[in-house]
Amino acid sequence: MRIEFGWSLDGAAWADGGGARGAARMGPRALVQLLQNRLGLTRPPVEQAVRVAEYSRALAAAAPAWVRDSAAADPWATTAALLRWRDAAVEAGARLVPRDGLPERIAALCAIEARHSAARPGAADDLRELVDVLEQEVTWPLGLEVLVCHEPPEELPGLWPRLLSLLERAGVRREPAEAAGGRSPALLLVEAEDEWAAAETAARFLAGRDGAPLQVLAGADTVLLDQELHRRGLPALGVAAPAAHRTALQILPLFLSVALAPVDVQQLAALLDLRVLDAPEGGREHVGLVPARARARLLDALAQEPGIGGAHWRRALAAIAADKGMAAGGREFVAALAALVAAPIPPEALTPPRVREATDALGARLRALGQGAPELTRASQHLQVLREVLDTLEDSRVLGTRELAQMVEAAGGRAASPFARPEASAAWRTCSRPAQLLPRGGDVLWWGADRDDAATGVVWDAAEAEALTALGARILPPARLAALATDAGLRGLHGAERLVVVRTRRRAEEAVAPHALLAHLAAARAEPGQGVAEVLAAHTLAPERTLGEDGFDLAGSRRPLEVPPRARPRPLPRDLTRRVKPAPHLVPARLSYSQAEDLLGCRQKWTYKNGLQIRPASIAQVPTGNRMIGTLVHAVVEALAQREDRTGPPGAQRVREEIDAQVPRLASELLLPGREVELAGMREQAVRSLVEFFDRLAAAGLVITAVESRFEEALTLPLRRGEVTVPFVGFRDVDAEDADGRPVVIDLKWTFAAKKYPDLFETGEALQLAAYARPLHDRHVDVGYYLLAQGEFVAANPALDPHGRPTLDVVDLWRRGVDGMTAALDAIGDGEVDARSGQILRDAGQDLATPRTAAKTTYERAREAARAEGALVVDARCDYCEFSLLCGMRGDAS
Template sequence: MSALRSAGVPVHPVEAVPCPAAGTDLAILQRFLSDGHRECLRGDGTVVEIEAGTALLAAECVAEWVASDPDAGRGTVVVSDGDTALLDQALARRGLPVLGLSAPSPLRSGFQVIALCFAVVWKPLDPEKLLEFLTLPLSPIAPWAAGHLAAALREEPGTGGAAWPRAWALIEAGLRERMEADEGRELLEEWQSWVQVGRFERVSGVPTDIALAICRRLAGWAAAASEVEHGPLRRSLVEVTRSLEAALAMLGQATVAGRQMDQMLFQAIEDLSDSARCAEVGGIRAVADPGALWRPASRVVWWRFARGGSRPAPCHWDEAELAALAASGCRPESPVEAARRDEMHWRSVALHARQALLFVRPETECGDETARHPFAHQLAPLLTTQVGQQAIRVPAERLLARRHVRIAGRMITRAAADVVALPKAQAVWELPRALVARTRGRCESATSLEDMIGCQFRWLLRHVVGLRGSRAGLPDGERLLGNLAHELARAVLDPGTIPDPDSVRARARAEFDGLVERTAAPLLLPGRAAELAHARQRMPEALAALAAHLQSRGMAIEGTEVDCAGDAGGFRLVGRVDVVVRDPAGGRAAVDLKWSRSAARRRIELAEGRAIQLATYGRLLGSAGRGAPSAYFLLRQRIALSTSGSPLATEEVAALRDLDGTWEAVAADWRALIGLARHGIGLASGLGGGADLALDRVLAGDRDACVSCDLSRLCRIPSKRTAA
């Protein structure tokens, strides 16, 4: 203290705060911690443990308790063992100042931009990271342009296929409509610079000058728009990028390895909290760690009393660096020392309370069960006493059931809320006139017809309105492999005579790796090696089997991914057929390629006369009112499925109706359902309603339509019906 005074630092004595009154529960607890003397708590409200089923309910309970304080929280300190975002929201709803202790995170708001800008430069490219960058709410690329790129990425998860340059062509056309040519060209080049992806190996690293260029680009973008939108956040971004730029310049290295870049990003971002969550001036105070409470307080609320000890900090040093630190006398804290420090901090919280001590424990958080705090086990001999249990352990759920609830010496009065009925599932919807008008003059495809037959309401939302559900991510699993198989077939099956199966196999093997990198980049990520090896082996064999099958039937290839269109009697029909072949007599036929684990679904479709896709392709390629032959070729199983008598089938399925009959059923149902829509009625088939509409339908709605539907929240079908 003398040294501080001699240096000119004002030193004032701390105002003395009276100790808890003798005989109170708080005094008994503090004596127990000091000398181990055990005495039963009486339940006088000075020591309370609030238990809540969820963190949200715990926040509501604490906010109600603070709001009932006539002194507006003066003298109350909240010790936060974690994020206070939920508690801040509950306090704000009651007009109280927020605490502002939301956990710093590199995933908050615009700070994602920094991490993702560097995440997309590494090889192999992670398309998920690129999709996250394109769909950020705060993005350097305009939302309409980023939407085109995101759609291309969902179609082909990579940047080397046909979809990616096609998206840039759409963006260029959009810029020509929006601005002058020179200005649009400059903006296009700027946007393209943000997505120069997958260029550097993580081990060898990114050139320092490239990393510096990314930092300068980020800082320039954030600074240019900081006063227009999200000002404080963008200014924080400028601060981070400039500090990162300075650190890179000080390294003096030609390249920065991926691990080192991650360390620098983490250290640049971790100490910056979300600028949208700042503490507000008020009577209640808050500290971010139990060890930060260093003086007595009238009332102490230990928020989220369910986690024990300091989390092990992520280690960003390798063994050589740790050895160098130790040699320099910089010894990291041992686990034993950390545990002792934690215990000292916990005891300090309890010993600094003077009038009341509240422990607030949510039993679940984000759906996961929380564990009891280690300090709770030390206090168990007192908190588990049978005397005054109702006053010591208070379930937060009492606030939902009682009008008056006493918590820690305060009477909280609650008013009954009006019960509002939630929207119910609705099978029949009245359509607005503008939507009805959009049902006229439409082109239908095999996909839109399947959606209409399965659920007319889904067809309206998806194909007429253009809505997409929240599940629209990158293709994965069987869908990703199926897309890759289609691209591989297009690369190796040239128009003309069917090539020899051995040459198809060899060419498929030669094309495979390049196609994966361009259109199925997720398969190159760590953890996907087995899946990639399986596909590398199976796909060339499957295409060789397809070539051998078509050769044996005397077929020739007219084209792959062939766009077709025609009149379907009342509406225009369009589609893209995977493989169009011609028989020896010149007749056309369609082969629809499928990559799936089982053939059961396709067999059932054919048997029940519901193979809408094959019927549609047959109609597009047929003539004189009859459909052309069509079949599924299941690549994994290497079989061709169709109805009896098909010249393409290796396995004929006895069907309720042939493909021509299926098309007639589709056309009849289209007339019934389009008539319903044009009379202003939408029908959600999965809910089983609409029986009074007296629809004359041939094909029943798809039993599984609701399971895979991403729009079920709109018709509000019960979740148990949509569980996969």
């Protein structure tokens, strides 16, 4: 067998060396694996994360003083760094035996190695074992006849010169590789401003070739380039690096994030919503860890109560347990997940056995769903490696949450990209590193020739290098080690006649510099006094310069094309109204205040959301921020108003206790680490506000009669096509009575828009209060808001609000609201659906980029005009609307 060996040839395709004819191109790792196979030294691979865990035990046993503080502060990262240094020293040829006078780092490695002798080996140990076996004068044939070396053995680091010498002694003939002859290749550099322009240029170059020999050097992922190739009917290159953030490697971290206390409800929602497999053939629903019906119920429960253990959560679990139409495995996983989040692992009990127990259900679920699916097979491997790591550790060891996260990340490694799917092509050969180019002459297209700052290995200082040399190592200076890769890359490039480089000045929105090898090529062309940058600039052209009157022309690649005239993007539409066929069937089955607000503020929003049932994903409806806190404080008011010990207004301590009791159920994310200040601030603000609320009610002689009381009232809408009666439903926050028995309705608001609700009340446009008062059928019902964040009432009752606000005419206000809803439904039925709030901005020459203060002024003018006509205008807050892309307020209209 003939082996072409180069220091940078790992990853080269077997066929590049003529594998079918008993020849191959190999780098260091591939050659070691081949020799292990020939000498019967192969063994099952050991995951690096498992080796780190084993090394941590040796580190704990040796306990060298030099790393003691680091190991206590960050045990996993410290151990991983020590193991990397240890492997580098072993690969360099050192035998780590303790002796006096060693530098501290080397002494620590030697002390740990004395405790590490029984641990499972890594790649460095494989190399050492090969050398040791070959030292014994192997007499059987290795099956290798010729070893063609790209580098002289004496220029290689560590044990490699010795290994190559031993192979020669064992009968393997060594030959130097032929140097790439001739001068440097012709250089043409195309630099685009963005990846899209670069991909289009490279695809045109490949599409316009006439069949001449070509190699493609893909130095960056080709995802965008592959899209352009497919547009032209060409096969994809399929180059995409593996990464740690692939979907398969996110399942385990996401699962563990909800297994540890405190539970992050947003992470729980993400886990519930996670789809792990595409929909089966003929199906509409992608497969998730949680079955679809269970997922919907649990996400709806979290949307009502963003926490664990509330009434909605319990009812959802009971419904799932009773759902016999769901597969037993799915129900069991949901039950296990519910038990886990109900009793998550506290930090002080985070031990390997607890983590293994917590992941049992996930392992069973992945096995049940997997059935050969590559994505779930990779996720199962991730979990299995983590469990191996945990088995290596002492059961009594308490893990830090950061340490566990590091273990999970290390256990996953990197997963292949779904875009790494090269397609067969006879027109070109593809490789990913300059050293892998074949000396075939012809052209090379170098895609993504960006600067590569990859580390060249462990750097030892002079004293450490001297100590390692005394221990048997061969240490090359970092510059000589880097030169091996540089020389290999230049040899590969010099085997081409012409180098066409297509790169972008910016990648992922960050500026990138050209590859260092381009500087070497430019330096060979520089005239006296000429800098590298000048040479590169002289060989560089912009993508637009490849376009001429006859079409595309670059380095002999030609392709006819038409260049469309430049055109400005179309402006956003002035008229947002949609005119469609009449839709008399779009009548609400029931109405609520939120629907009434949509009908008055934006008919398109109501049509999309209620008429056509277009809704955001369930996970997007899990409350957070002000909405979550508002829900929490509403529940606290309900609990305090219904308490059995009502001998007077609740004091601050009682309010504080109730808030703390409700937070895990309704605002559990405030219990997460790092949010202590936010929780404390919210708690004290709510305590002051609620004490003021109950004290003010008592001082005004008001008695709470109900909280969160549901109402349903028939509402007749006199539409042009005939009257329609629908139920109007909702919940009133607080019902009360004054000393004379007159009803009082108070709506609670947690908001930082302190002027909004006083303004609505004083201008007679507080429609929500009128809607809540209507079912009481009392024209003189007293209504008002209580602003929870500010601790203030907005009401006409001077005992509650001393600002002297006018009495709200709820009857007239409701009549205006009904007129507006009727007009809206008539227009929708006729097929004319406007976006009223957005149109108000458009008519004023404004859009979503308009500052909020200016937009509020515009809406205020529209409200004044509507009041003069006895109508209502509602600001639908287009800047927060989920449908602003559909109506035309947001996005590119071209």
